[in-house]
Amino acid sequence: MENLEFKIEINASAATVWKALWEDQNYRQWTTAFCDGSYAKTDWKEGSRVHFLAPAGDGMYSTIETLVPNKKMFFSHIGEIKNFEEQPLNDETRQWSGARENYTLSENNGTTTLQVDLDITEKYADYFKGAFPKGLTLVKEIAEKLNG
Template identity: 60%
Template sequence: MKNLSFEIEINATAEKVWDAMWTEENYRKWTSAFCEGSYAKSSWKQGERIHFLDPNGNGMYSEITTLVPNEKMFFTHLGNIKNLEEQPIDEETKAWSGAQENYTVISNGATSKVIVTMDIVEEYANFFSESFPKGLATIKEIAENKL
């Protein structure tokens, strides 16, 4: 697995950035950089499962391993979802099960920095290297009230 890291400076408070990232409407906006119509189903509580889904009900399930509002949201990816159902871990899934995807917001008063680190299977590294900056740019637009 490969580790990727992305960051962006945003002219908004950590609270505004957090809202831009994790409220349902905003989450759908910025994650469209990866898949149009993608969304998440979750209680948004530490230790709980989260389903990352495409419009067809396919995606992955993960655990929210760390959640500190306005500061950190860390996920551990576990397995695939097909037709809204969690799938058993198979040989293909074993290659990435346990991968981390971590979001950190560092407040500097009226500005914030978002840092994303993620473990990724090599074959998807180029896709995320191209897509993630677009998603972060959308978060910036939302937080700075330009979207």
């Protein structure tokens, strides 16, 4: 498992960046960098399950391990979803089950640094190295527009 780190400076408050990340309409917008039409099904509460889904019903399920509004959202990924159903772990998913995806926001004088740390298998590292910067650029655009 490889650990990747991405950072972006956003000219908006942490509360505004938080809305850009996690409000449904905004989430759907910035995650197009990974899969057009992707969305999340959850109540966005600490300890809750999250289904990260593509329109056809495939994706992955995770748990919100840590949630501190406007500061931290930490996920632990568990397994795959196929046809909107959580799948039992198999040899491939066992390799990444427990992988972390952590979002940390820190605000200083109206500018927020958004840092994302994620564990990734070598198979997907290059994909995420390309897609995550695009996604974070979209988060920045959304937040700065909300701020505007």
